[in-house]
Amino acid sequence: NAGVTQTPKFRILKIGQSMTLQCTQDMNHNYMYWYRQDPGMGLKLIYYSVGAGITDKGEVPNGYNVSRSTTEDFPLRLELAAPSQTSVYFCASSGTRLYEQYFGPGTRLTVT
Amino acid sequence: AQSVAQPEDQVNVAEGNPLTVKCTYSVSGNPYLFWYVQYPNRGLQFLLKYITGDNLVKGSYGFEAEFNKSQTSFHLKKPSALVSDSALYFCAVRDDNAGNMLTFGGGTRLMVKP
Numbered sequence: 001n002a003g004v005t006q007t008p009k010f011r012i013l014k015i016g017q018s019m020t021l022q023c024t025q026d027m028n029h030n031y032m033y034w035y036r037q038d039p040g041m042g043l044k045l046i047y048y049s050v051g052a053g054i055t056d057k058g059e060v061p062n063g064y065n066v067s068r069s070t071t072e073d074f075p076l077r078l079e080l081a082a083p084s085q086t087s088v089y090f091c092a093s094s095g096t097r098l099y100e101q102y103f104g105p106g107t108r109l110t111v112t
Numbered sequence: 113a114q115s116v117a118q119p120e121d122q123v124n125v126a127e128g129n130p131l132t133v134k135c136t137y138s139v140s141g142n143p144y145l146f147w148y149v150q151y152p153n154r155g156l157q158f159l160l161k162y163i164t165g166d167n168l169v170k171g172s173y174g175f176e177a178e179f180n181k182s183q184t185s186f187h188l189k190k191p192s193a194l195v196s197d198s199a200l201y202f203c204a205v206r207d208d209n210a211g212n213m214l215t216f217g218g219g220t221r222l223m224v225k226p
Contacts, residue, residue, distance in 0.1 A: 042218040043156075048213070099161070105154060
């Protein structure tokens, strides 16, 4: 049981490039989330999904897009990368909206 | 709107002493409260939660937390700290009137010295 997995672990992007951060969970959770964690800060919610085909914006969605075609996968797309998107990105999932979230190991992204 | 505050950026404690990491929250409805721990270069790990019921909640690794509705607090505690408890701790809250969003505090770094 792998839980929540994220790829890649690290990535360096040039300004204006695009990329997709992958997230997969094998717990059959309906709820999935993307957060970013800036140095010395807490986590901010970017997007979330309550099931396949359903997504919604979180606190800081600008510059990102998501899709949820299956229960297992919730990729995060960065279009036209900017230095402000330098951060650590965490994917999480939960079985219901009330209960604890399980986090992946994170992707450390640097935009230069 | 829901919010959570962790007033201390860092807490220092000697090994074997009790520790407290503070958290206060603000919600319009009933709160669902969580504590997570983050070790260096790792994702967050769930420690414990308060949904309803007893105000004293016990969690992983000997941690517990006390829900205090009148003081809108949910402080994390442990009777005897270990050096291995040194990490970053996050409090989080969900308002049962606020849909699916979980709001995290800024985190408190716990340093346990031998």
